[in-house]
Amino acid sequence: MSFYTSLNGMKNAQTSLGVIAHNISNSETYGFKRSRTEFAEIVAGSALSNPKMIQGIGSSVKSITQSFSLGPIEQTGSALDVAITGDGFFTTRSAISGMTSYTRAGSFALQGDGRIADSDGNVLQVFAVNPGGTINTGSMGDATIAPANANGAEFAGVSIGANGLVSASYADGTVEPVGSVALASFVAPTGLKKIGNANWESTGISGPASYGSPGEAQYGTLLSGALERSNVDIAEELVSLITAQRNFQANAKAIDTATQISQTVINLRT
DSSP states (O other): OHHHHHHHHHHHHHHHHHHHHHHHHTTTSTTOOOEEEEEEEEEOOOTTSOTTSOOEEEEEEEEEEEOOOOOOEEEOOOTTBEEESSSOEEEEEETTTOOEEEESOOBOEEOTTSBEEOTTOEEEEEEEEOTTOOEEEEEEEEOBOOSBOTTOOBEEEEEEOTTOEEEEEETTSOEEEEEEEOEEEOSOGGGOEEEETTEEEOOTTTOOOEEEOTTSGGGOOEEETEEEOOOOOHHHHHHHHHHHHHHHHHHHHHHHHHHHHHHHHHTOOO
């Protein structure tokens, strides 16, 4: 029994090492959120077992839990680099599949067709804004900038305010609202499914997304010209790495000890 218990412990330590290695490798990934491995005890006993004699039979990986704590904010100066100072997520839509995803990495750029998208082509979603500045949270669509305004003046620049308002300026000096950045929030963000490139999908565990504008409740405000860095603490990860390594070595030593004991029993002479 001790062989399998210790072998299971080695596998669990290997899983922990893999999670830590993934964290360290993404320490420079914008919008990345670190994960930690949580373990659970395994015991075996029946209704007739003496509770004082129930023996543990090892541990299992309970979950790999994500941490959505805020990462450091880095100033970039780019008008379409945006950081969220709260718990919200940017909402994006794939131009190819139409799939909606969520991210904390606010590195956006203007595409040739006028849409504001990330490096993977996922288009930023915004609420419609009427000429008077009223936001319609019931209408959400792609952030698209017209190449010219109604007067025929050409596009000159774009900016995103702390309140999420995306504004396009034109050569004749006019500024027109494009939309208001739509931020998403979840009841249980740790239940979001990673899909790579610092993007997540909603699941039954996370619950459906609720949408709102920057500055409202839990969504947080926006900081233009900045990006949120990974929340990985290298010093903390190195300490966890040493702990996981010692855990692996201890389980390996337990297997070695069990082997020696078994060998001694086999070699007994009567």
